[in-house]
Amino acid sequence: MADALYDQRLAADALDLVARAARSYVDALPGLPVHDRAGDHLLDQLDGALPEDGSGTLDAVDQLLTIGTRAATHSSGPRFFHFVVGGSTPAAQAGDWVTSLLDQVAGLWAASRFATRAETVVLRWLKDLFGLPASYGGVLTPSATFANLTGLACARYWWASQHGVDVTVDGLAGLPRMPVLASGYVHPSARKALQILGCGRDTIQVHARDDAGRVDLAAMDRALAGIDGPAVLIGTAGEVNTGDFDPIADLADLAERHGAWLHVDGAFGLFAAVSPRTAHLVAGVERADSVAADGHKWLNVPYESGFAFVREPELLSRAFGAWNARYLEAEGDAEINYNSLGPESSRRARALPIWATLRAYGRQGYRAMVERHHDLARRLGRLVDQAPDLELLAPVPLCVVCFRYRPPGVPEAQLDELNQRLGAALLADGRVFVGTTVYRGMTALRPAIVNWRTTEADIDLLVSVVREVGASLRP
Ligand SMILES: Cc1ncc(COP(=O)(O)O)c(C=O)c1O
Numbered sequence: 505m506a507d508a509l510y511d512q513r514l515a516a517d518a519l520d521l522v523a524r525a526a527r528s529y530v531d532a533l534p535g536l537p538v539h540d541r542a543g544d545h546l547l548d549q550l551d552g553a554l555p556e557d558g559s560g561t562l563d564a565v566d567q568l569l570t571i572g573t574r575a576a577t578h579s580s581g582p583r584f585f586h587f588v589v590g591g592s593t594p595a596a597q598a599g600d601w602v603t604s605l606l607d608q609v610a611g612l613w614a615a616s617r618f619a620t621r622a623e624t625v626v627l628r629w630l631k632d633l634f635g636l637p638a639s640y641g642g643v644l645t646p647s648a649t650f651a652n653l654t655g656l657a658c659a660r661y662w663w664a665s666q667h668g669v670d671v672t673v674d675g676l677a678g679l680p681r682m683p684v685l686a687s688g689y690v691h692p693s694a695r696k697a698l699q700i701l702g703c704g705r706d707t708i709q710v711h712a713r714d715d716a717g718r719v720d721l722a723a724m725d726r727a728l729a730g731i732d733g734p735a736v737l738i739g740t741a742g743e744v745n746t747g748d749f750d751p752i753a754d755l756a757d758l759a760e761r762h763g764a765w766l767h768v769d770g771a772f773g774l775f776a777a778v779s780p781r782t783a784h785l786v787a788g789v790e791r792a793d794s795v796a797a798d799g800h801k802w803l804n805v806p807y808e809s810g811f812a813f814v815r816e817p818e819l820l821s822r823a824f825g826a827w828n829a830r831y832l833e834a835e836g837d838a839e840i841n842y843n844s845l846g847p848e849s850s851r852r853a854r855a856l857p858i859w860a861t862l863r864a865y866g867r868q869g870y871r872a873m874v875e876r877h878h879d880l881a882r883r884l885g886r887l888v889d890q891a892p893d894l895e896l897l898a899p900v901p902l903c904v905v906c907f908r909y910r911p912p913g914v915p916e917a918q919l920d921e922l923n924q925r926l927g928a929a930l931l932a933d934g935r936v937f938v939g940t941t942v943y944r945g946m947t948a949l950r951p952a953i954v955n956w957r958t959t960e961a962d963i964d965l966l967v968s969v970v971r972e973v974g975a976s977l978r979p
Pocket residue numbers: 587588647648649650691693694740741742743744769770771772798810
């Protein structure tokens with residue numbers, strides 16, 4: 505042992521080291537490029553053989569900080585627009601440190617009353633924030649993928665029980681294929697959840713009326729009428745390419761009429777409910793049977809953070825409980841074992857950063873943030889529209905702006921290749937992070953604005969960097 509592992513003082517000294525580095529890192533973050541390739545050579549210092557004798561507590565933590573603060577992607581800074589990646593509010597980030605400090609086992613009530621109570625409280629607050637009925641059950645998950653898994657596992661339990669089978673006990677053998685219907689907006693993570701559940705990733709019946717993937721309600725209605733037995737609908741609140749929404753209320757009507765289950769994937773789009781300005785986009789979500797969303801996107805809580813809500817709370821324990829391990833049983837209604845309500849067993853107290861950020865900023869703080877990001881997205885949409893070499897490809901309903909570089913004189917046939925090169929060049933440049941997607945068959949950029957640090961100046965810089973790098977690549 506290179507130093508006294510069991511020396512109490514080193515535990516606090518190591519945390520001090522992190523706190524000191526945090527001050528300069530966080531202060532510098534708004535001015536840092538998203539990625540600085542000059543730090544890449546430090547990655548080699550992570551490598552090497554397993555140490556026989558360690559270098560000691562403070563040395564190891566110091567090395568990690570030195571490498572990490574330079575080689576990491578500064579994705580919690582204001583100009584990471586790739587994918588849909590939120591930052592961390594100051595309260596959430598500190599709350600996350602508290603999670604590590606206290607190191608609670610959050611799945612079992614008997615292991616931490618504190619973590620259990622915090623989870624119950626934040627689930628209640630989140631339902632309130634999103635306008636979901638207080639009677640819904642819920643559980644915190646590591647991500648929206650896990651939240652989709654949770655909601656769809658409940659759907660699968662419900663569906664199998666309509667066929668007289670307890671799928672938790674007996675599995676899927678002997679059952680027909682579970683019919684799952686969606687628009688073209690369905691996210692790959694819902695497919696992944698179905699794949700994990702043994703329902704098949706590619707069994708979703710997609711009913712789309714155009715190449716953007718917008719739902720064909722009439723076709724879905726006809727398909728549901730032709731299905732013998734119950735079915736599952738997946739609605740997407742916030743599609744990744746453009747931020748558009750399935751008409752959730754219409755899907756809820758269809759589900760009601762055909763006795764189907766409605767699962768809504770609102771990974772980031774559920775946050776539209778937080779502002780009266782955008783709440784119409786997600787109207788009807790309060791009629792869903794299950795709802796999935798992320799904390800590490802628009803709640804601006806550090807990774808990993810997600811949540812699932814289910815209309816019929818008991819289905820969570822039916823789908824995930826029944827461990828057959830007496831020592832894990834809960835003792836009463838208030839003494840909840842959250843590990844029997846979701847896919848994880850041992851789990852960290854991921855309620856704490858959520859509690860801290862909701863306590864710190866409240867409903868109005870989040871409303872203001874959603875509205876500011878909506879304003880910033882519309883500003884970006886306007887700037888794109890006004891630029892002679894950029895083309896807006898879709899309306900801007902919420903926080904995603906889909907566009908491409910289209911300088912005059914470049915033939916259509918060359919635009920995909922040009923935009924692919926542009927996406928790669930932007931990531932290599934590192935001043936702003938925005939990658940490509942394929943939208944309606946066209947290679948496009950689709951920045952998402954969901955970070956509390958992002959300002960108008962960051963949006964303006966995004967446009968000027970895209971145009972500058974684009975011009976340098978023109979054929
Ligand atoms: C609509 C939607 N669902 C699910 C996910 C998956 O989220 P996560 O990576 O948190 O699992 C995303 C990610 O962007 C998404 O946009």
